[in-house]
Amino acid sequence: MSKFTIGSKIKGFEIFPPSGGGTPLDFSLQTNGIKYYEDVTDTSTHLEIGVLDVRGRYNKLPVRSGNEMVMEIESNNEVLKQKMKISNVIGYTASAKREMYSIVCEPQSAFDNHTTRITRKYTGKISDNIKTIVEDMGGEMVKTDPTSNTYSFCGGYRRPLLACTWLAKKCIGAENEMSDTKGSAGFLFFATQDGFTLLDINKAFDGKSKDNVVNYEYKIGKSTLDPSNYFTLSAQPIVETNHNILQQLSVGHYKTANWYYDIITRQIKFAEYSYRDSDKEMKKSGDETIIPKGIDDKYSRILLQTVDNGVLDSKGNVESKSEESYFRQAQSTTRYSSLFSQVTKIIVPINLKLRAGEVIYLKLPEINTTRTTGPQSGLYMISKLCHQFGGDKDYTGLELVRDSYQELK
Numbered sequence: 001m002s003k004f005t006i007g008s009k010i011k012g013f014e015i016f017p018p019s020g021g022g023t024p025l026d027f028s029l030q031t032n033g034i035k036y037y038e039d040v041t042d043t044s045t046h047l048e049i050g051v052l053d054v055r056g057r058y059n060k061l062p063v064r065s066g067n068e069m070v071m072e073i074e075s076n077n078e079v080l081k082q083k084m085k086i087s088n089v090i091g092y093t094a095s096a097k098r099e100m101y102s103i104v105c106e107p108q109s110a111f112d113n114h115t116t117r118i119t120r121k122y123t124g125k126i127s128d129n130i131k132t133i134v135e136d137m138g139g140e141m142v143k144t145d146p147t148s149n150t151y152s153f154c155g156g157y158r159r160p161l162l163a164c165t166w167l168a169k170k171c172i173g174a175e176n177e178m179s180d181t182k183g184s185a186g187f188l189f190f191a192t193q194d195g196f197t198l199l200d201i202n203k204a205f206d207g208k209s210k211d212n213v214v215n216y217e218y219k220i221g222k223s224t225l226d227p228s229n230y231f232t233l234s235a236q237p238i239v240e241t242n243h244n245i246l247q248q249l250s251v252g253h254y255k256t257a258n259w260y261y262d263i264i265t266r267q268i269k270f271a272e273y274s275y276r277d278s279d280k281e282m283k284k285s286g287d288e289t290i291i292p293k294g295i296d297d298k299y300s301r302i303l304l305q306t307v308d309n310g311v312l313d314s315k316g317n318v319e320s321k322s323e324e325s326y327f328r329q330a331q332s333t334t335r336y337s338s339l340f341s342q343v344t345k346i347i348v349p350i351n352l353k354l355r356a357g358e359v360i361y362l363k364l365p366e367i368n369t370t371r372t373t374g375p376q377s378g379l380y381m382i383s384k385l386c387h388q389f390g391g392d393k394d395y396t397g398l399e400l401v402r403d404s405y406q407e408l409k
Helices: 108-115 126-136 160-168 201-205 245-250 275-281 328-339
Strands: 009-015 031-039 046-053 068-075 078-094 099-106 141-144 187-191 196-200 215-217 238-241 255-262 267-274 301-306 342-349 359-363 378-389 395-402
Touching (some): 009 031, 031 187, 108 160, 126 141, 126 160, 160 187, 196 201, 201 378, 267 275, 275 328, 359 395
Parallel strands (some): 141 196, 215 359
Antiparallel strands (some): 031 046, 031 378, 046 099, 068 078, 078 099, 187 196, 255 267, 342 395, 359 378, 378 395
16 A cells, blocks of 8 residues: 555634734634645745634734744654745625635745845855855755855945845855856855755756656546556646747847946956857756757857956955956856756645755656656756645646757757
């Protein structure tokens, strides 16, 4: 008999009074649909909970934005436990016998991000600085991929999580070889149910194969209510591509001309960056990609900017490696564009083990065959995740991304 089950169990759902003290009220039997969200471009997780209450506790507690809540849900021996604050109450309607509304919840870090500022000077590796900023505001880094580059900057009263997102775009992987014409830059900074993650996109795919990641398969006509089909897609996948070539040319995906002015040395630096030359530097999800022939013979975007040297030391010298600053912006823009160039949306039976930023293997059948080794099959990164609870048919919705550019031969 299979060890997997399809449904889930709400083990607890309590909302505390606005004062923060006192006895919380149990709402576990009054839920009307629960959705939990993660996103690799979002520094916060989210809960949206529908409430159907026949006891009138909306005004008795009362239920308001700012109330603390605790929720615990179990499925297949995995537990999703979240302690959050209500950030919004929406859709309130009342009748003679019941009240209906939805509450939107965020972790404490989402609130602290608006009431905390970073003010001091930071030096050294960017990955170390991001970890320090998160921990200083009371957050937890569960994964920090190391960077090779250093960057000195002053906090400037920035919001902590906004500063971490700003710094992630400047990150260069520890194993990446960079030059003015090729290379790869740009990390992802986001939150999961475990804490904060700084993810090297290249490292996420490094060493991954269908043998060491979770596999999902689309089987036509198979019921996902059968536990034996637990790793089967619950619906036909939706493939969304972003191959708008005019849009890619407008952002300079294939080739950019970069003019930089260094205000310290008063020199101008010119560099042409090519995606084709950097293709081998990027560890990607697969080989089924296309670069239109001749599309990158000339650059399609000109970037004019000053060199981002960061702050100077007490003697007026540059502390960061300015040669890296010349071209990392073009490289990070191209890396993000490449990663999100193909989007696939799938629905699977509830799986609380999955996290945003995790790599899975997707098996999709070829046309007119049952083989799952076609070009659409392969490694995908989870860019967005939604656990939806609401009865016996609980699901996890995934938005998957993969690179899809290669030289057309």
